Amino acid sequence: MTTTNSMRPYLGRLAEIRDIAAGIKLFQVEMAEPEGQAVVAEYRPGQFAFVSAFGAGEAPFGIASIRGPHLEFAVSALGHVTHTLHTLEVGDPLGVRGPLGNWFPMDELEGKDIVILGAGIGGAPLRPVIQTVLDNRDDYGHITIIWAARNPDLLVFTDEFDEWGAAPDTEFHVTVDQGDENWSGNVGLITKLLEQVDPSADGAVAITCGPPIAIHFIFLTLAKLGFTPQQMLTTLEARMHCGVGKCGRCNLGEKFICTDGPVFWQSEIAGFLEGFL
Ligand SMILES: Cc1cc2nc3c(=O)[nH]c(=O)nc-3n(C[C@H](O)[C@H](O)[C@H](O)COP(=O)(O)OP(=O)(O)OC[C@H]3O[C@@H](n4cnc5c(N)ncnc54)[C@H](O)[C@@H]3O)c2cc1C
Structure with missing residues (x-):
């Protein structure tokens, strides 16, 4: 059960950007609003979120880390939104709507x-x-x-x-x-x-x-x-x-x-x- 509004993009800021493979960047997003912190707190492995590049649109991405206080997304530059995301710099704002979808049943998998x-x-x-x-x-x-x-x-x-x-x-x-x-x-x-x-x-x-x-x-x-x-x-x-x-x-x-x-x-x-x- 999540407490976030799944229709609302919460404001985030790019805390770090890393090239992790050819044409793929890892974005670390710090949630700027207190309500948006719930996206980080409630996320479970396998869930995704829509990331919005202001003025370009939004696209879904798997959340790529459970470690640390920030969200991470690995983004491959394919089309309009993803290419726009690749032009952003540390400190730039973006929107995050989520966490969405189901998740890997990590509790059920214990012992296996x-x-x-x-x-x-x-x-x-x-x-x-x-x-x-x-x-x-x-x-x-x-x-x-x-x-x-x-x-x-x-x-x-x-x-x-x-x-x-x-x-x-x-x-x-x-x-x-x-x-x-x-x-x-x-x-x-x-x-x-x-x-x-x-x-x-x-x-x-x-x-x-x-x-x-x-x-x-x-x-x-x-x-x-x-x-x-x-x-x-x-x-x-x-x-x-x-x-x-x-x-x-x-x-x-x-x-x-x-x-x-x-x-x-x-x-x-x-x-x-x-x-x-
Ligand atoms: C649940 C989920 C998790 C995802 N996780 C990631 C992720 O971790 N990292 C990542 O880089 N991408 C991920 N994607 C795919 C990502 O959402 C698309 O690459 C993105 O929507 C492309 O948007 P765009 O505006 O840049 O491209 P567009 O301009 O819309 O399209 C560019 C090209 O990409 C194709 N395309 C667009 N979306 C998809 C898609 N979903 N699947 C296959 N081809 C597509 C189009 O047909 C077109 O050829 C995920 C998608 C979903 C649904």
């Missing part, structure tokens, strides 16, 4: 092994999941993180790889579809690395996010490795306008991604994901 599969900027909404399991390490079983991007320049949160790899009872693997002259790591699709790593499905849940085509093939690969539809979670993106289940723009079958999701079990979206590709 967790496999986290992040493809491209799809890693952004998974970062709060990684932070949650690492900050509460004793509450979860073995953690396997598998990270991927089309090329090394597009890997997000590379400066956190050491922390992830060094965490107790945690393994970290990374791959790129295509390497470059400086890359000496794995090359190949995330599904190839997933098969090689071959995490046990016994008592485990896999959580993934990425382009729909990647999610589709990750689910198929996980099924081959023994994961059932009740052991696979994802978070979906869609063209979205209102974010509160009124406009119907983001429907997936009978479900709205904004209010029934964005987090879904594979069993909830089986049969729909193919139409989404």
